[in-house]
Amino acid sequence: MGHFWTFLTYLNSLAGPTVMLLYPLYASVRAIESPSKLDDEQWLAYWILYSFLTLLEMVAAPILQWIPIWYQIKVAFVAWLVLPQFRGASFIYERFVREQLKKMVGRAGKDHKKEHEAN
Structure with missing residues (x-):
């Protein structure tokens, strides 16, 4: 049973980088071409969400370490x-995401327009 668990550990270690980085990199290059x-x-949206998830993970690391299957x-x-x-x-x-960005850009655009009119 020891070899099986070792195999599963290595498989788990390879699955993350393959799913999160290698395949998306390959698919992104194909998409550009x-x-x-x-x-x-699809791939621009993926990289936006993956970046957000990575940032969230950095901030919430003390909490996420308590979730054994995170x-x-x-x-x-x-x-x-x-x-x-x-x-x-x-x-x-x-x-x-798109709706939140529209709200943020709309608000920023209005603020910028007000600043421009005031000057």
């Missing part, structure tokens, strides 16, 4: 973001 803009949107949850979530069958990154970007 393809004429379609749909895949560009890494497995993260890998499963990122797999959902990455896999073309789900297009999770595009889904989350369209449903949640």
Whole structure:
């Protein structure tokens, strides 16, 4: 049973970087080279969300260390973001991130316009 657990440990160690970095890097390069803009949107959304998740993980590290399966949850979530069958990154970007950005940019644009008019 010892060799099996060692194998699972190595598999777990390889799954994260493969799902979170290697495949997305490969797919991003392919997307840039393809004429379609749909895949560009998926991979730009992925990198935005992955960056946000990484920042969140840095800030919440003291809390996340108490969740024993945090890494497995993260890998499963990122797999959902990455896999073309789900297009999770595009889904989350369209449903949640885009609206927040519109609000922030709209507010910043109004503030900038007020500053410009005051000068």
